[in-house]
Amino acid sequence: MSAQDRRKRIHKRHVLIIAACILLTVAVIGGTYCITTILLQRTKSAHTAHIASSPTNPKSTSNLFTASTGDPTEEGAAFEVRKINLTGYKARFPNLYAREKVGQWKNVGNKTVYLTFDDGPSALTPKLLDVLKKYHVKATFFLTNQPG
DSSP: OOHHHHHHHHHHHHHHHHHHHHHHHHHHHHHHHHHHHHHHHHHHHHHHHHHHHSOOOGGGOOBOOOOOOOOTTSTTOOOOOOOOBOOTHHHHSGGGSOOSOOOOOOOOOOOOOOOEEOSOOOTTHHHHHHHHHHTTOOOEEOOOOOOO
């Protein structure tokens, strides 16, 4: 067997392997797409049947309360509550969603915050130190040994 015949044989083998990989990839993607489409159609038809069989009473719709984001530092910041009629997934699984306000912002009092700066000194360091001094803020600096 000559070297040229061997190269042709190896080339054919590589082409067959690549073709098999492409075919396998297309089969997996196509199968996944078909299965997903079938499951989606079944879910839609089951959901449609569930909605058609449920009684249509407008007073039986669930309510969802949501809170507005206000200023958290104000003591007793009130939650703005609004009602939303639930439909679709939320109506089908109402226990997965909050129905009432959970809590309110509270003035906790003193809190401790630890500031650390570990980038090393830069041109902004003096300005940063002035701001920290102005507001009486304590911070920890990690200095690096930079030659120069």
